[in-house]
Amino acid sequence: MLSDSVVFLLRTFRSFIAPVRRKPSDYQLTQDCGQKTQGDTADMASSFAPPTPKPELLVLDVDWTLWPFHTDMDVSPPFKKDSSGEVRDSRGKTIQPFPDVPRILDWLKGNGYTLALASRTWAPSDMERLLILLDWNKYFSYKEIYKGTKTKHFSKFTQNSGVPYSKMLFFDDEDINIHEIGRIGVMCIFVTNGLNWNLLKQGLEKFAKERS
Numbered sequence: 246m247l248s249d250s251v252v253f254l255l256r257t258f259r260s261f262i263a264p265v266r267r268k269p270s271d272y273q274l275t276q277d278c279g280q281k282t283q284g285d286t287a288d289m290a291s292s293f294a295p296p297t298p299k300p301e302l303l304v305l306d307v308d309w310t311l312w313p314f315h316t317d318m319d320v321s322p323p324f325k326k327d328s329s330g331e332v333r334d335s336r337g338k339t340i341q342p343f344p345d346v347p348r349i350l351d352w353l354k355g356n357g358y359t360l361a362l363a364s365r366t367w368a369p370s371d372m373e374r375l376l377i378l379l380d381w382n383k384y385f386s387y388k389e390i391y392k393g394t395k396t397k398h399f400s401k402f403t404q405n406s407g408v409p410y411s412k413m414l415f416f417d418d419e420d421i422n423i424h425e426i427g428r429i430g431v432m433c434i435f436v437t438n439g440l441n442w443n444l445l446k447q448g449l450e451k452f453a454k455e456r457s
């Protein structure tokens with residue numbers, strides 16, 4: 246299949262492709278994916294009250310928004326959970342999300358947000374496997390994970406959920422997605438260093454203020 250060949254090439258030539266495809270800014274990644282060494286934000290789970298109105302659908306990109314790697318390029322399947330509960334790839338690399346993300350997902354779900362995932366990865370089955378191993382499927386009511394344009398993902402979201410674009414909020418780390426989805430009327434928040442509490446708060450407050 247074409248996508249299998251593309252993923253093979255991405256993973257084989259990752260050292261050449263990575264600097265073009267993604268330029269990590271203030272992250273110092275260790276060999277274990279997801280170890281952030283600076284800039285952690287405070288955990289606001291207990292002190293932050295959801296601003297209203299809330300988005301009726303909150304959509305999250307995956308690669309470089311929820312975790313600091315490209316699933317189709319920077320990690321190698323098969324993935325496994327070891328006896329200590331750590332998820333690792335075939336080279337022993339630990340798969341970890343950005344530090345604030347697990348608590349954020351819990352908080353969003355606990356506060357009644359409806360969540361969706363949108364990814365243009367070339368390796369959807371690998372991403373699905375990681376979502377299972379991290380036990381994240383419980384958070385998401387809708388998922389659109391396949392190569393293409395994000396307008397297609399969002400068209401499916403509105404079709405399946407009945408939520409109009411104006412009632413959605415979207416977090417993504419790629420300019421192209423932000424512009425494309427902003428044009429159809431979804432409020433978009435550009436993620437520069439992974440989803441964290443400050444960015445989530447800014448996004449929810451902006452939505453409450455501008456879409457009330």
Ligand SMILES: [Mg+2]
Binds near residue numbers: 307309310418
């Ligand atoms: Mg991304």
